[in-house]
Amino acid sequence: MQKEKTEDENPLLPLELEHQKQQQQQQLSLIKEFNHESKKLWSIAGPAIFTAVCQYSMGALTQTFAGQVGDLELAAVSVENSVIAGLGFGVMLGMGSALETLCGQAFGAGKPKMLGVYMQRSWVILFATACLLTPLYTYSPYILQLSGNTPEISQAAGKFALWMIPQLFAYAFHFPIQKFLQAQRKVFVMAWVSAIVLVIHVFFSWLFMLKYGWGLAGAAVVLNGSWWLIVILQLIYIFATKSDGAWSGFSWLAFADLWGFVKLSLASAVMLCLEFWYLMVLVVIVGSLPDPLIPVDAISICMNLQGWDAMIAIGFNAAISVRVSNELGAGNYRNAKISVTVVSITSVAIGFVAMLVVLATRDSFPYLFTTSDAVAKETTRISILLAFTVLLNSLQPVLSGVAIGAGWQSLVAYINIACYYLFGLPAGIVLGFKYGLGGMGVWGGMIGGICLQTIILIVITAFTNWKKEVDEAESRVRKWGGSASFD
Structure with missing residues (x-):
C-alpha cells in the first residue's frame, strides 16, 4: 500500500519542483534587475551628491572664514546666504528645473541636438529672471530690517548682498548647464569641476579674507569668482567636446516658443521653491x-x-x-x-x-x-x-x-x-x-x-x-x- 501511495504522489512532484524552480528564477531575476538598476542610479547619484556637497561647502566655508574675521561679518554672510541668496537660489533652481524634464526626455528619445536649444532658451529665461530679482539684492537692507534683523546686521548683510549680485547671474547660466549635463549623465564632469573650484575657493578665501584682510569684500570676490569659474569650466567642456552632439552652436531657436517654456519653468519654480x-x-x-x-x-x-x-x-x-x-x-x-x-x-x-x-x-x-x-x-x-x-x-x-x-x-x-x-x-x-x-x-x-x-x-x-x-x-x-x- 505504501508503494502504491508513493507512485500516486510521484506525478505531482515534478510539477511542484517546476513551480519552485520558476519562483526561484523570478526571485533571482528581480534581484538581478534591482542590482542592475541600483548601479545605474548610483552612477548618477554618487557624483551628484559629491557635486552638491562641494557647492554647498563653498557658502559654508565662506561663513567659517567670515566668523574668523568678526561676529558682524559672520552674521552678515549668514543672513545673506540664508535669506537673500537663499531666495534667489530657490527661484533660479526652480526655473532651471524645467530643463530636467525636457532635456531628459529628449535625450531618452534619441534627440540629443534638442538639448542645446533647450539650454539656450533656459539661459534667456533665467537671465531675465535674474534681472527681475536684482531689486531684492539692491533693497535688501530694508527687507532684512523689516523681517526683524537689527539695523547693524541689516546694513552689513545688505551691503554684502549688493556685492553678491554677480552670483545671481552665475546661477542663471549654471542651472541650465547643470540640467543639460545631468540629462546626458555627464555627472562626473560636474563633480570634477566642483572639486577643483572648491580647492581654489578655500585657498583664495584664506588669502583675501584673512591674509590680506579684505573681510566681506574678499568674501564677495571669492564667492562670486568661484561660481563663475564653475560656469566657465563647464562651458569650456561643452564647447570643446560638443557634448557628444548635444551642443551644435548658438541658435535663434532659443527665442522660439518662449512663453510656453516660461510657463513650464514657472510651474517648476513654484513646486521647488515651496519645498526649498x-x-x-x-x-x-x-x-x-x-x-x-x-x-x-x-x-x-x-x-x-x-x-x-x-x-x-x-x-x-x-x-x-x-x-x-x-x-x-x-x-x-x-x-x-x-x-x-x-x-x-x-x-x-x-x-x-x-x-x-x-x-x-x-x-x-x-x-x-x-x-x-x-x-x-x-x-x-x-x-x-x-x-x-x-x-x-x-x-x-x-x-x-x-x-x-x-x-x-x-x-x-x-x-x-x-x-x-x-x-x-x-x-x-x-x-x-x-x-x-x-x-x-x-x-x-x-x-x-x-x-x-x-x-x-x-x-x-x-x-x-x-x-x-x-x-x-x-x-x-x-x-x-x-x-x-x-x-
Missing part, C-alpha cells in the same frame, strides 16, 4: 516666540545638520529625475517603474540609518556647534524631530524627482501649497503659539505637512499609468522640438 523655503520659514517663525534665543540657536543647529543630509537627497533627486525622464523618452515605461521602486527603497534605507545616527548621538552632537548647556539641552530635546525630518526627507525629494522626470510640476505645486502652507504651517503656528509647545510645536506641525505631501505623492506614483506617461513624453518632445528637424 518651507523649512527656512521654521527659523523665522521660531524667532517670533517669547524668549526665542535658545530655541532659534537649537533649531539652527538642527537645520545645519539637515542641510548636510539634504545633499544626499539632492543626489537621489537628480538621479531619479534623469532615469525617469530618459526611460519615458525612450518609451521604456517598465524601466521607469523599476527605477522608482529601487531609488525609493535605497533612499529610505539611507534615511533610516541617518535617523538612527541622529537618535544615537543626540546627547553629544549639539556640543559640536555650541558651548552653551542650555542650547545643547534644547537641541537634544528637539532632536527627535530632526530624526523624523531626516527620514521623511530621504523619500520626499525622491518623489519630487519622479515628478520632475515625468513632468508633473504643476500638479505637485498645488499639492505643496495645500500640504505645506494650508495645513503644515498653520498647524505649526497653532501648536507652537496657542498650545505653548514652542519650537517643537512649530516644527511638529510642519513635519505633518511633509508627511501629508509624501503620502499623497506615494499614492500618485503608485497608481500612475506609466504607459500613458510614455505617450505624454513623446508628445512633449514633439511639442518642444521647435520648427527645425533634429533627426
Whole structure:
C-alpha cells in the first residue's frame, strides 16, 4: 500500500519542483534587475551628491572664514546666504528645473541636438529672471530690517548682498548647464569641476579674507569668482567636446516658443521653491516666540545638520529625475517603474540609518556647534524631530524627482501649497503659539505637512499609468522640438 501511495504522489512532484524552480528564477531575476538598476542610479547619484556637497561647502566655508574675521561679518554672510541668496537660489533652481524634464526626455528619445536649444532658451529665461530679482539684492537692507534683523546686521548683510549680485547671474547660466549635463549623465564632469573650484575657493578665501584682510569684500570676490569659474569650466567642456552632439552652436531657436517654456519653468519654480523655503520659514517663525534665543540657536543647529543630509537627497533627486525622464523618452515605461521602486527603497534605507545616527548621538552632537548647556539641552530635546525630518526627507525629494522626470510640476505645486502652507504651517503656528509647545510645536506641525505631501505623492506614483506617461513624453518632445528637424 505504501508503494502504491508513493507512485500516486510521484506525478505531482515534478510539477511542484517546476513551480519552485520558476519562483526561484523570478526571485533571482528581480534581484538581478534591482542590482542592475541600483548601479545605474548610483552612477548618477554618487557624483551628484559629491557635486552638491562641494557647492554647498563653498557658502559654508565662506561663513567659517567670515566668523574668523568678526561676529558682524559672520552674521552678515549668514543672513545673506540664508535669506537673500537663499531666495534667489530657490527661484533660479526652480526655473532651471524645467530643463530636467525636457532635456531628459529628449535625450531618452534619441534627440540629443534638442538639448542645446533647450539650454539656450533656459539661459534667456533665467537671465531675465535674474534681472527681475536684482531689486531684492539692491533693497535688501530694508527687507532684512523689516523681517526683524537689527539695523547693524541689516546694513552689513545688505551691503554684502549688493556685492553678491554677480552670483545671481552665475546661477542663471549654471542651472541650465547643470540640467543639460545631468540629462546626458555627464555627472562626473560636474563633480570634477566642483572639486577643483572648491580647492581654489578655500585657498583664495584664506588669502583675501584673512591674509590680506579684505573681510566681506574678499568674501564677495571669492564667492562670486568661484561660481563663475564653475560656469566657465563647464562651458569650456561643452564647447570643446560638443557634448557628444548635444551642443551644435548658438541658435535663434532659443527665442522660439518662449512663453510656453516660461510657463513650464514657472510651474517648476513654484513646486521647488515651496519645498526649498518651507523649512527656512521654521527659523523665522521660531524667532517670533517669547524668549526665542535658545530655541532659534537649537533649531539652527538642527537645520545645519539637515542641510548636510539634504545633499544626499539632492543626489537621489537628480538621479531619479534623469532615469525617469530618459526611460519615458525612450518609451521604456517598465524601466521607469523599476527605477522608482529601487531609488525609493535605497533612499529610505539611507534615511533610516541617518535617523538612527541622529537618535544615537543626540546627547553629544549639539556640543559640536555650541558651548552653551542650555542650547545643547534644547537641541537634544528637539532632536527627535530632526530624526523624523531626516527620514521623511530621504523619500520626499525622491518623489519630487519622479515628478520632475515625468513632468508633473504643476500638479505637485498645488499639492505643496495645500500640504505645506494650508495645513503644515498653520498647524505649526497653532501648536507652537496657542498650545505653548514652542519650537517643537512649530516644527511638529510642519513635519505633518511633509508627511501629508509624501503620502499623497506615494499614492500618485503608485497608481500612475506609466504607459500613458510614455505617450505624454513623446508628445512633449514633439511639442518642444521647435520648427527645425533634429533627426
